[in-house]
Amino acid sequence: MDVKYITPFLDSVKNIMEQFGFEKVERGSIRKKDNMNVDMDTISIVGLVGDVKGNVSYAFSEETAKTIISKMMMGMPVEELDEMARSAMSEFANMITGTAIANLSGIEEVNEVTPTPPSIIYGKEIYMIITPMETLAIDLETDAGKIEVNIGLEM
Amino acid sequence: MDDRLRKPFMESTKDMIMQMASVEINEQGEFLDQTEDISSYGVATLVTFVGKVKGRLLLDMEPEVASEIVKQVLGEELNDSKDATFMGMIAELNNIVGGDAITRLNNDMSFGLRLASPAVFTGKNVIISIPKIQSSTMECQTKFGKMRINIAFERGGEN
Numbered sequence: 001m002d003v004k005y006i007t008p009f010l011d012s013v014k015n016i017m018e019q020f021g022f023e024k025v026e027r028g029s030i031r032k033k034d035n036m037n038v039d040m041d042t043i044s045i046v047g048l049v050g051d052v053k054g055n056v057s058y059a060f061s062e063e064t065a066k067t068i069i070s071k072m073m074m075g076m077p078v079e080e081l082d083e084m085a086r087s088a089m090s091e092f093a094n095m096i097t098g099t100a101i102a103n104l105s106g107i108e109e110v111n112e113v114t115p116t117p118p119s120i121i122y123g124k125e126i127y128m129i130i131t132p133m134e135t136l137a138i139d140l141e142t143d144a145g146k147i148e149v150n151i152g153l154e155m
Numbered sequence: 156m157d158d159r160l161r162k163p164f165m166e167s168t169k170d171m172i173m174q175m176a177s178v179e180i181n182e183q184g185e186f187l188d189q190t191e192d193i194s195s196y197g198v199a200t201l202v203t204f205v206g207k208v209k210g211r212l213l214l215d216m217e218p219e220v221a222s223e224i225v226k227q228v229l230g231e232e233l234n235d236s237k238d239a240t241f242m243g244m245i246a247e248l249n250n251i252v253g254g255d256a257i258t259r260l261n262n263d264m265s266f267g268l269r270l271a272s273p274a275v276f277t278g279k280n281v282i283i284s285i286p287k288i289q290s291s292t293m294e295c296q297t298k299f300g301k302m303r304i305n306i307a308f309e310r311g312g313e314n
Contacts, residue, residue: 036242047202047272049204049269049270054271055272055274087286087287090286116203116205117285117288119201119211119284121281121284123279123281124278125278127236128274128275129246
């Protein structure tokens with residue numbers, strides 16, 4: 001997987017987080033995901049169809065999810081991940097992916113990419129596979145906590 | 156949800172799993188609107204699709220059902236649902252089922268649907284939600300345990 005397909009997603013997380021008023025979004029290492037374990041309890045996953053095909057997931061701890069959602073809702077306290085909160089999480093995934101797709105269209109080979117509806121998965125000790133091919137995992141350190149971005153594209 | 160949208164998924168799931176793994180799936184009742192989040196039976200696989208409409212197919216099964224399918228298809232017994240080969244096999248199963256179903260839908264209704272990659276999840280107390288989108292579930296029984304088929308269409312499948 002070429003790094004040019006990765007950067008748009010990371011830039012997009014930074015961009016959207018900054019719009020919500022978070023200041024720190026630092027990129028950690030990019031690694032190939034050999035282990036299917038996700039060390040987080042909340043995952044938003046969005047599919048991509050078109051010249052770029054695959055899934056992208058954004059994983060965070062419950063606390064991080066609550067902090068982000070609260071900011072999205074103008075500082076309203078979020079006690080639990082109820083329907084409203086999950087809807088906000090799916091919107092968060094939509095916003096990041098939408099912005100990333102706009103960035104991806106700058107790549108010459110990419111003419112059309114369409115996102116699919118996000119799903120939210122939560123639980124403990126989650127293992128997942130999001131693509132038949134290799135998945136890259138990138139940790140982003142933010143002032144809301146760690147966000148693990150998993151990018152699994154069939155290319 | 157229109158029966159023409161969910162029927163192809165039900166048929167493909169039954170046909171493909173029978174063909175590949177000789178596991179018979181018996182529907183328990185009718186399709187019901189899924190009003191709450193889905194609490195997974197153990198192994199859940201989802202594949203999303205886009206065309207004139209957008210949606211998702213979720214197959215959720217007890218680990219024993221998944222193990223049997225893996226055993227039949229790969230010819231080897233893998234009982235750890237966290238194993239990469241095990242999970243990869245179940246994801247691929249959903250890719251095949253989803254591919255077959257959207258081909259049926261595209262032929263009948265010209266939706267021009269395309270699949271994204273399949274994903275598979277396992278873990279403790281896993282809950283799956285598809286916010287703001289209508290979905291419909293058929294509970295099923297196999298000789299090896301329970302399985303459910305959940306089909307979601309944005310705006311109920313209207314263009």
